[in-house]
Amino acid sequence: MRFCRTLFLAAAVIAGALAGPVPPAFAQPKPSPDEFVPLAEAPPEEQIPAINLVAAAYGFVWIVVVGYVWSLGKRLQQAEAEIAALERKAR
Amino acid sequence: MSRLNQIELALAGAMLAVSPWIINAAPYESTMGLVQKIFYYHMPSAWLFLIAALVAGVSSAIFLFGRKPTADAWALAAAEMAVVFGIITLVTGPLWARKAWGIWWVWDARLTSSLILWMIFVAYLLLRRYGGPGSDKLGAGMALFGLANVPFIFVSVNVWRTLHPQTSVVPTLPVQMGGPLWFCVFAFLLLFLALLSMRARLQQQRVRIEQLYLAEDEA
Numbered sequence: 001m002r003f004c005r006t007l008f009l010a011a012a013v014i015a016g017a018l019a020g021p022v023p024p025a026f027a028q029p030k031p032s033p034d035e036f037v038p039l040a041e042a043p044p045e046e047q048i049p050a051i052n053l054v055a056a057a058y059g060f061v062w063i064v065v066v067g068y069v070w071s072l073g074k075r076l077q078q079a080e081a082e083i084a085a086l087e088r089k090a091r
Numbered sequence: 092m093s094r095l096n097q098i099e100l101a102l103a104g105a106m107l108a109v110s111p112w113i114i115n116a117a118p119y120e121s122t123m124g125l126v127q128k129i130f131y132y133h134m135p136s137a138w139l140f141l142i143a144a145l146v147a148g149v150s151s152a153i154f155l156f157g158r159k160p161t162a163d164a165w166a167l168a169a170a171e172m173a174v175v176f177g178i179i180t181l182v183t184g185p186l187w188a189r190k191a192w193g194i195w196w197v198w199d200a201r202l203t204s205s206l207i208l209w210m211i212f213v214a215y216l217l218l219r220r221y222g223g224p225g226s227d228k229l230g231a232g233m234a235l236f237g238l239a240n241v242p243f244i245f246v247s248v249n250v251w252r253t254l255h256p257q258t259s260v261v262p263t264l265p266v267q268m269g270g271p272l273w274f275c276v277f278a279f280l281l282l283f284l285a286l287l288s289m290r291a292r293l294q295q296q297r298v299r300i301e302q303l304y305l306a307e308d309e310a
Contacts (some may be wrong), residue, residue: 053129080296
């Protein structure tokens with residue numbers, strides 16, 4: 001009889017523990033999505049405004065193009081000056 | 092800088108300067124919205140990236156098998172163009188993808204092979220800069236590997252599963268979106284032609300400088 005009461009109490013405690021809310025530390029992690037999830041459903045901290053991305057893309061292209069044209073122009077000028085100096089020396 | 096290069100550069104600069112207004116007037120793509128506007132700079136630079144690799148590879152083949160030294164100058168110029176237009180493609184693509192796909196990068200066939208092609212030409216330029224005597228022929232061999240990668244990149248989106256849009260997108264664009272796209276393609280093409288010609292001229296001048304130094308040493 002005493003054994004049955006102990007068993008009943010233990011079953012009740014276990015059932016209560018299982019039925020109650022699970023502490024976050026022991027909660028089962030959510031499976032990571034392996035399918036397409038619309039970005040509108042993504043949490044706000046994961047969303048980047050489109051205007052920032054468009055501005056970054058256009059800004060990057062302009063910086064690269066202007067930088068490269070300037071660098072190429074400078075290298076051409078240096079080479080032309082060097083050729084002129086060497087040709088003067090050769091004469 | 093030749094007169095033609097000046098005209099090409101001025102025209103390309105003017106077209107690129109007005110392009111944001113023309114792109115802004117194009118309609119929004121229904122699912123991606125504003126971020127799809129990156130497409131108008133991303134796609135022309137991606138095409139020129141592949142064209143530059145093609146020019147570098149063909150010029151290198153002419154240099155290696157036809158023994159024409161001027162082809163080497165064009166190969167080097169085109170390799171530098173591949174690196175410039177490649178970095179534009181590889182940076183603007185992920186900026187678009189972050190919003191459209193939800194991730195910056197995916198290791199699929201198109202993106203990975205594009206990155207490999209860009210790295211081949213970065214290696215080519217490093218080899219030409221620091222490789223010493225004989226690096227021109229070694230570099231030409233590398234450019235041929237780059238050339239072999241070009242058709243693979245082009246068809247990759249149609250053959251393998253990828254998030255990247257297929258090559259059938261451009262022909263099916265409505266006129267309101269196709270107009271701004273071809274305007275940007277023409278602007279980038281003019282820029283590419285001017286820069287390619289200027290860079291080849293710089294290489295020819297460097298060869299001339301070497302010849303003048305050698306003549307000076309012999310005298």
